[in-house]
Amino acid sequence: MVKKAAGIPVRSYFDAEVYQMELDLLFRNRVSYLTAAGKVKNDCDYYVVERLQDSKILTKKGGQLQLIDNICAHRQAQMLSGCGNSRFLTCPMHRWSYEHDGRCVHSPLYRDEKATVRLGKGELLQWKGLLFEGPSQPGPVFEDFHLLEAMQIDKMVYRRTVREDVGYNWKHYIDVFGENYHIPFIHPGFCAFLDMPSMQWVEHGEYHAQLIRPRSPRHLRSNNATPVYRKWIDGLLEFFKGDIPEYAGILLMYYPNLMIECYPLYMLITTIHPTGPESSVLYSDYFHHRDIAEARPDLVAAAEAACEETMLEDSDLCSRIATGRRLLYQQRREAEGPYQRPYEDGMAMFHQFYNRAMEAVASAGLASAGGA
Ligand code: FES
Ligand SMILES: [Fe+2]
Known part of the structure; x- marks a missing residue:
């Protein structure tokens, strides 16, 4: 069971100074999820990484993946956008051209320049078919997570990315991800699939995981799922011949902002990126198990529709919480409800991580002030 945790002050969800501290402390120099390796499949494919604000290009050449400056x-100048396939990467401004590893190969009128110039390179890391940038591999962090193999991350095939701009602080979303208490009330479809009393948490300093088993096949056949979930659940019952996998969901929250959710036959990877004290951008990558990714478009469509229904409901919940806290902030009031154990343990774990990280900065600041 998670230790007693202190909450996050209301001010932290709105204050510009706190926002800057979070960028420096929580988001810089940490491993960042970029995309799936399958995003660049063919020789000379390139993809400008949205999650890095288009600052870097992922390229593939001679089977080699590289991450270079955009x-x-x-x-x-910022050179490219989107994705494509091109023998060289050319800046539209004065037409300097670069190889896929960042070497400059053409600089019009000034031939000598190209010999010495190259684009900066990022530290590209691969783990289970996923790509990251950062100082360390994410894999070792999960080494002791006993259900990592059950998640079948390396068997999932990337399909598409959805972007959503939201008008609230990123932590509201992480809070909601760390509690299951709302599921029966906010997610009637999703809840029809889940055996909520079976829910368990795994705690780690760098992440938390939630494990939920499915309802019994008898319940799954008979319950009142929403029409969208009815379709997905029926598809699963047919595919697995009634023998649904042991876990309905294994959900990893890798601090501060990476969520990997594995459900039977599909996976969703979501990251939320702060763009201001009260604005964020969400990217969600859909993956499907290789057994159905090509062969069963009906199951792919049913899973994505179900997932979208749940995300829409969460979006409304996050907005309402953000609105309530904004009212408190405007009235200069503090409030924090109790953590409802065990359903809100993940939120308590995230708050512990957050407070630990932010306090480390505060004490480092005090120490340097004292030494001056
Ligand atoms: S700014 Fe790119 S070629 Fe000049
Ligand atoms: Fe939810």
């Missing part, structure tokens, strides 16, 4: 070495 900022031109000549006058620092």
